[in-house]
Amino acid sequence: MTYRILVTGSAGRLGRAAVKALVAKGHHVIGFDVRPTPGLPPGQSLVATFGDVAVLRAAMQGMDRVIHLAATPDDAKYPRGTPPDDGDNFLDGLVPNNIVGLYNLLEAARLAKIPRLVLASTGQVVDRHIDAKQIPLTGSARFAPRYLYACTKVFLEAIGEVYSREHGMAVIAVRLGWCPRDLGQVAEIERSVEDQDVYLSPGDAGRFFAAAVEAEAVSGFHVAYATSRHRTELIYDLSETRALTGFVPQDTWPTGATEW
Ligand SMILES: NC(=O)c1ccc[n+]([C@@H]2O[C@H](COP(=O)([O-])OP(=O)(O)OC[C@H]3O[C@@H](n4cnc5c(N)ncnc54)[C@H](O)[C@@H]3O)[C@@H](O)[C@H]2O)c1
Incomplete structure (x- = not known):
C-alpha cells in the first residue's frame, strides 16, 4: 500500500533521508x-x-500521513557564551519555530483530518538519565531534558498526546538518535563511544520513517526511539519501536555518516 505523505523539513539532514526512502x-x-x-x-x-x-493548510489536503521534521535545531552550547554574552535562542528561534510553528502544523493537520502524524522529538528529552547511567531508556522514562531545545521537544510530545487524544489522530513522537549534520558533528561522534551508541544513520532514519507511516493498526499516542545499532552499550531500548512499527536498524556507526 502506498500513501500520500507530507514531509516538513524535507530539505534537511533527516528530511532528505526520509524523502529518499519513501520515494x-x-x-x-x-x-x-x-x-x-x-x-x-x-x-x-x-x-x-x-x-x-x-x-x-492547503498542503495538508488529501494527505494520509504527515512527518514533521522542520524545527530550529539544538545549540551545541547553552548558554551560548559567558556574561554579558550569555544569551540563548529561546525567544527568537525555538519559540517561533518549535512551539508556534508546531501548533500551526497540528492545527492544519486537525482541520485536514490527517489520520497519522510522526513528530520529531529527540533523545535529548531524557538526556540526563544517560549521564546518570540509568539505561537502557524506555518510552516511559521521566523527562530529564538537556537544554532549552529539548524542552521544546518535551512540549512537542505533550501537545502531540493532547491532539491524539482529543482529535483522534494517531501520533508517533519519535526520540531520534544523532544523525550528524556536518563534518564537525561527525568528528564529535568519532571522539565519543557514547555518542556512537546513539548514532542514527540516514539509511536507518529512512527505514524508520517508512516503517512508521506504513505500520498497520496504529492508533493513539506513542513514544518511540530511533537509532542505529549500538556498538557497546544499549542506551535507547528499541523494543517498543519494533513492536509498534516493525523497525529494525541495520547500520552501526559510522555507516552513512558522511553521506549527505
Ligand atoms: N539530526 C539529528 O541528529 C536529530 C536528532 C534528534 C532530533 N532531530 C530533530 O529532527 C528534525 C530534523 O532534524 P535535521 O537534523 O534534519 O535538521 P536540519 O536542520 O538539517 O533540517 C531542518 C529543516 O527544516 C527546515 N525548516 C526549519 N524551520 C522551518 C520552517 N519554519 N518552515 C519550513 N521549513 C523549516 C530547514 O530549512 C531544514 O531544511 C528536527 O525536528 C530535529 O529537532 C534531529
Missing part, C-alpha cells in the same frame, strides 16, 4: 521546507514556512 518505496511525497527539497520534482517541493498558514 523508493513508491509513496507520493510532498516536501515542505524554506528551501527546495532535493530528490523531489518542483511540483512536489513546496517552499514555504509555518508562518504561511494558508500554504500549510
Whole structure:
C-alpha cells in the first residue's frame, strides 16, 4: 500500500533521508521546507514556512500521513557564551519555530483530518538519565531534558498526546538518535563511544520513517526511539519501536555518516 505523505523539513539532514526512502518505496511525497527539497520534482517541493498558514493548510489536503521534521535545531552550547554574552535562542528561534510553528502544523493537520502524524522529538528529552547511567531508556522514562531545545521537544510530545487524544489522530513522537549534520558533528561522534551508541544513520532514519507511516493498526499516542545499532552499550531500548512499527536498524556507526 502506498500513501500520500507530507514531509516538513524535507530539505534537511533527516528530511532528505526520509524523502529518499519513501520515494523508493513508491509513496507520493510532498516536501515542505524554506528551501527546495532535493530528490523531489518542483511540483512536489513546496517552499514555504509555518508562518504561511494558508500554504500549510492547503498542503495538508488529501494527505494520509504527515512527518514533521522542520524545527530550529539544538545549540551545541547553552548558554551560548559567558556574561554579558550569555544569551540563548529561546525567544527568537525555538519559540517561533518549535512551539508556534508546531501548533500551526497540528492545527492544519486537525482541520485536514490527517489520520497519522510522526513528530520529531529527540533523545535529548531524557538526556540526563544517560549521564546518570540509568539505561537502557524506555518510552516511559521521566523527562530529564538537556537544554532549552529539548524542552521544546518535551512540549512537542505533550501537545502531540493532547491532539491524539482529543482529535483522534494517531501520533508517533519519535526520540531520534544523532544523525550528524556536518563534518564537525561527525568528528564529535568519532571522539565519543557514547555518542556512537546513539548514532542514527540516514539509511536507518529512512527505514524508520517508512516503517512508521506504513505500520498497520496504529492508533493513539506513542513514544518511540530511533537509532542505529549500538556498538557497546544499549542506551535507547528499541523494543517498543519494533513492536509498534516493525523497525529494525541495520547500520552501526559510522555507516552513512558522511553521506549527505
Ligand atoms: N539530526 C539529528 O541528529 C536529530 C536528532 C534528534 C532530533 N532531530 C530533530 O529532527 C528534525 C530534523 O532534524 P535535521 O537534523 O534534519 O535538521 P536540519 O536542520 O538539517 O533540517 C531542518 C529543516 O527544516 C527546515 N525548516 C526549519 N524551520 C522551518 C520552517 N519554519 N518552515 C519550513 N521549513 C523549516 C530547514 O530549512 C531544514 O531544511 C528536527 O525536528 C530535529 O529537532 C534531529
